[in-house]
Amino acid sequence: MESYMNRISNTGIVPVVKILEKEDAYPLAKALLNGGIDVIEVTYRSEHATSAIQTISEQLPDMLVGAGTVLSVEQAKEAVEAGAKFIITPGFNTKVVQWCLDHDVEVYPGVSTASEVEMALSMGLTQLKFFPAESSGGAKKLKDLSAPYANVHFMPTGGINTKNMHDYLSLPNVEAIGGSFMLPNDLVVAKDWDGIEALSKAAIKSLLD
Numbered sequence: 001m002e003s004y005m006n007r008i009s010n011t012g013i014v015p016v017v018k019i020l021e022k023e024d025a026y027p028l029a030k031a032l033l034n035g036g037i038d039v040i041e042v043t044y045r046s047e048h049a050t051s052a053i054q055t056i057s058e059q060l061p062d063m064l065v066g067a068g069t070v071l072s073v074e075q076a077k078e079a080v081e082a083g084a085k086f087i088i089t090p091g092f093n094t095k096v097v098q099w100c101l102d103h104d105v106e107v108y109p110g111v112s113t114a115s116e117v118e119m120a121l122s123m124g125l126t127q128l129k130f131f132p133a134e135s136s137g138g139a140k141k142l143k144d145l146s147a148p149y150a151n152v153h154f155m156p157t158g159g160i161n162t163k164n165m166h167d168y169l170s171l172p173n174v175e176a177i178g179g180s181f182m183l184p185n186d187l188v189v190a191k192d193w194d195g196i197e198a199l200s201k202a203a204i205k206s207l208l209d
């Protein structure tokens, strides 16, 4: 199975995107890309996820496209057929994980407890999403989880922004952080792509500070 984690880790930030209108997919992804973010998690929180994955994959080849908030095998299948390179689930969904493993598709399931980490380990997975990060104990919890599970790497999301990103990124078991802070809903509704590009640049700048 090809791993995209190195590429995600190099970028350091994964925007968690909800496409409100079908035609937003290209300009929104382009704004992120212009802002220096070349990875995107298109979530199944809107009916436009599959078409957005397809549009971005076809029209912005420099963008690494994954599908997020994948809650069923059907969605995982649809996402991969549309061009998604990886699948992210908010919780530990055994059926989705098994489908991905059976089809050589990279999957980062969500976990927030030691028991869920062990479920992932029992299926051979060591690259996981930590969700919802802030309300599950934040960076402190991830630090504590690194003691028994030193070989497990996380992508925390949920409540992360430029102020607290370094709490996570400074941990050796964190590969990248995810979130929607560079694309707040009001900017997406207003189709303020320049604003999203500026926030993306600011996010990358904070990452390097």
Ligand code: 3PG
Binding pocket: 016, 069, 090, 131, 157, 158, 159, 160, 178, 179, 180, 181
């Ligand atoms: C996710 O699914 O990863 C989160 O909903 C993103 O969290 P945020 O909107 O608090 O950044």
